[in-house]
Every structure is written in structure tokens, then in C-alpha cells.
Amino acid sequence: MTLAPGRKKEKLDRLAELSAVHDDERGVSLWQEALRRLRRNPAAIVGAVILTVFVLVAVIGPFLVPHEPTDTMGIREGVVKSGQGLIPGPSADHWLGYDHQGRDEFSRMVVGARQTLLVGIVATLIGLTIGVLIGGVAGAAAGLGGRWGRLVDSVLMRIVDMMLSLPSLLLAVSVAALLGPGLTTVMIAVGVVSVPIFARLLRGSMIAQANRDYVVAASSLGVRESKIAISHILPNSLAPVIVQATLTLATAIIEVAALSFLGLGNPDSAVPEWGLMLADAQPYLGIRPELAIYPAVGIIITALGFTLLGEAMREALDPKLRR
Incomplete structure (x- = not known):
């Protein structure tokens, strides 16, 4: 049966309408969807604002x-006499006052932000690099390797388990x-301390990815296992590791401060x-408690910013935690 030209055109228009994809219905990548969710998450916005301010202060x-x-202008000018309990507070020229050695506290807080950010980032990068290397090898060996692959995975994971058996701060103090x-010692x-966290996370993610259909398809086409692991499984397994790196930055800043407080820093x-x-201010808590409050608040707020953003990223990237 042949349709009339008008009916045929009407049917074609209807099919075109049903098959049309509107701009707001087009598929988006995982990271685009995560960014869209982050923009609607108040915690992510607060964390991003805190980190933006912190980075600007540290860099500029x-x-x-x-x-x-x-x-030590305060001692040179005779206005600071910490031995006699004289440490002036905020003024028009010194917004946060002097420290116990007559140095401008505001200037030290600003410059200290750069030092804290630098040490935290380098320490996280060290843990991320070594952890990704160990976790990547273990994950590829466990997911794609045979008997020897499982042996390599077992050896590497037992080393990681030994590192995880020690409390993080105790392990950092020991190193x-x-x-x-x-x-440099503090950064290392x-x-x-963060190596086993990244290694375990990446290994588990790679093992989960190794059972996906695209891996089976690539194997059936004769693609080498090493290429599948490096070119396909590893890139698709990095999302949770990147989120963990953001959370680890918060922990790194706190642990760096703890080691410096214990006298193991610079x-x-x-x-x-x-x-x-914070450590230098302890003897003067009865005279100027603000000398301890300023760096403590800086550490807390910075760690909070990284934590808020990291948790928001984890919720945005994990389907089970999406709101």
C-alpha cells in the first residue's frame, strides 16, 4: 500500500521529531556531568571559594x-619584649601585631600560606606518583595477568598492607x-604516608574496569594486554584517584603542620x-594567644576547603552518591 504524498510527508516529519535530540538532552561525558553537579552543590562552591582565596594569597x-x-623590627625598635610579657597586638601598621621575635605577624601568615601550599602539594604528588605506579602495576597484573600476574599483585599488596598497618602520623614521624x-624530609x-591509599584505590578501580565489556572486546580483537591496561583501563580508573588526591591534600596540610609542630620540619x-x-607560639599563650590562633585557623580553613571540594567531587563522580 502506497501512502499519499501528504501522509508520507507527515509521517517523515513525525519520525524526524521523535528522533531529534534537543541540546539539553545530548549525552555528556562523565567530567562534564560532574562539573554540572558541582556547580549546583553549595559545599563545592564554598570549598572552591576557600581554595581560590588560599591559592591567591599563597601565590600573589x-x-x-x-x-x-x-x-625583627619590633625588638630593634624596643616595642617587643617577650621576656617581660610585652608583645603588642594589632595596629594600623601591623594588622595582626608582632610575634615573639618582633616580626610582623600578618606578613608571616601570608608568606607561610605559600610554604604550606607548596609542601602540601609536593607531598601529595610524591604519594600520588608512587601510589599510582604501585597500584597500576598491581591492578593490571591482577586484572589481566595469569598466575604470575596474581603473584606480582600479591607481593605488592602485602607491602602496601604493611604500610597501612602503621598509623599514618606514626609512619610519617618515623620517616x-x-x-x-x-x-624535604616532611614532604617525603x-x-x-599517602602511597598505600592511592595504590589500593587505583588497584581496586582497575580490577573493576578489567571486567567491563570494552576490555573483553579489545581482548577478542587481539589487542595486547599491556596496551589494554595502559591505554584503556588505566585512564578509566583515574577518576576516584583524582578525587582522593584532593582529599589527601587536606590531610597532607594537617600532617605537615603536625610534623613541623613536633620539630621535624624546617x-x-x-x-x-x-x-x-603554631609551635613557636606555645610559650606565649598566656600573653598573646592570637599567635597560635592565627596559624591554627589558617590550617583548619584550608583543610576544610580541600575536604568540602573533594567530598563534592566524590559525590559528583560516584553514581551511588549522586543526589
Whole structure:
């Protein structure tokens, strides 16, 4: 039966209408969908604002500070006498007052933000690099390898289990004590603590991806297992690792401050760093408690910013946690 030209045109228009995809209905990638969800998440917005302010202060602030952070001007001018309990507070020229050695506290807080951010990022990158290497090899070996692959995975994971058996701060203190005090030591110690976290997470993600249909299809087409692991499984397994890196930055900043507080950080107290400033302020809590409050609040707010953004990213990328 042949349709009339008018009916035929009407049917074609109807089919075109049904098959048309509107702009707001087009498929989007995982990261585009996650970004869309982050924009609607108040916690993500608050975390992003905190981190933006922190990064701007850390990057630009040291060039705009009103005083040299190592200049003991207060003692030189005779206005600071910490031994006699005289440490002036905020004023028009010194917004946060002096510290116990007559240095401008505001300038030290701003410059200390850069030091804290640098140490936290480098420590996280150390843990991320080593953890991804161990977790990637273990995940590929467990997911695609045979008997030898399982053996490699078992050996690597037992090493990771031994690292996880120690409390993170105790492990960091042990590494720092072995290497001696210094910022490089702190970065290595905190980085080592986060290695098993990244390794375990990436291994589990890769094993889950190894059972997906695209891996079976690639194997059936004769693609080498090493290429499947590197070119397909690994890129699709990195999303949770990236989210964990954001959360680990918050932990790294706290652990860096803790090691500096315990005297395992930079031995030069003239170099401003929030954890070291917090330790130096302890003898003067009865005179100027603000000297401890300022760096403590800076550490708390910065860690909170990374935590809020990291948790929001985890919810946006994990289908089980999407709202």
C-alpha cells in the first residue's frame, strides 16, 4: 500500500521529531556531568571559594606584604619584649601585631600560606606518583595477568598492607626521624604516608574496569594486554584517584603542620610556616594567644576547603552518591 504524498510527508516529519535530540538532552561525558553537579552543590562552591582565596594569597600575597617576614623590627625598635610579657597586638601598621621575635605577624601568615601550599602539594604528588605506579602495576597484573600476574599483585599488596598497618602520623614521624629535620624530609614523609591509599584505590578501580565489556572486546580483537591496561583501563580508573588526591591534600596540610609542630620540619624558625608558627607560639599563650590562633585557623580553613571540594567531587563522580 502506497501512502499519499501528504501522509508520507507527515509521517517523515513525525519520525524526524521523535528522533531529534534537543541540546539539553545530548549525552555528556562523565567530567562534564560532574562539573554540572558541582556547580549546583553549595559545599563545592564554598570549598572552591576557600581554595581560590588560599591559592591567591599563597601565590600573589608574598609580593604584596607590607613588611619583610624575617625582619625583627619590633625588638630593634624596643616595642617587643617577650621576656617581660610585652608583645603588642594589632595596629594600623601591623594588622595582626608582632610575634615573639618582633616580626610582623600578618606578613608571616601570608608568606607561610605559600610554604604550606607548596609542601602540601609536593607531598601529595610524591604519594600520588608512587601510589599510582604501585597500584597500576598491581591492578593490571591482577586484572589481566595469569598466575604470575596474581603473584606480582600479591607481593605488592602485602607491602602496601604493611604500610597501612602503621598509623599514618606514626609512619610519617618515623620517616622524618630517619631522614632528619627539614622541609624535604616532611614532604617525603607525608608523601610516603599517602602511597598505600592511592595504590589500593587505583588497584581496586582497575580490577573493576578489567571486567567491563570494552576490555573483553579489545581482548577478542587481539589487542595486547599491556596496551589494554595502559591505554584503556588505566585512564578509566583515574577518576576516584583524582578525587582522593584532593582529599589527601587536606590531610597532607594537617600532617605537615603536625610534623613541623613536633620539630621535624624546617629547623630555621625565621622561615614562616604555619605549623612551625603554631609551635613557636606555645610559650606565649598566656600573653598573646592570637599567635597560635592565627596559624591554627589558617590550617583548619584550608583543610576544610580541600575536604568540602573533594567530598563534592566524590559525590559528583560516584553514581551511588549522586543526589
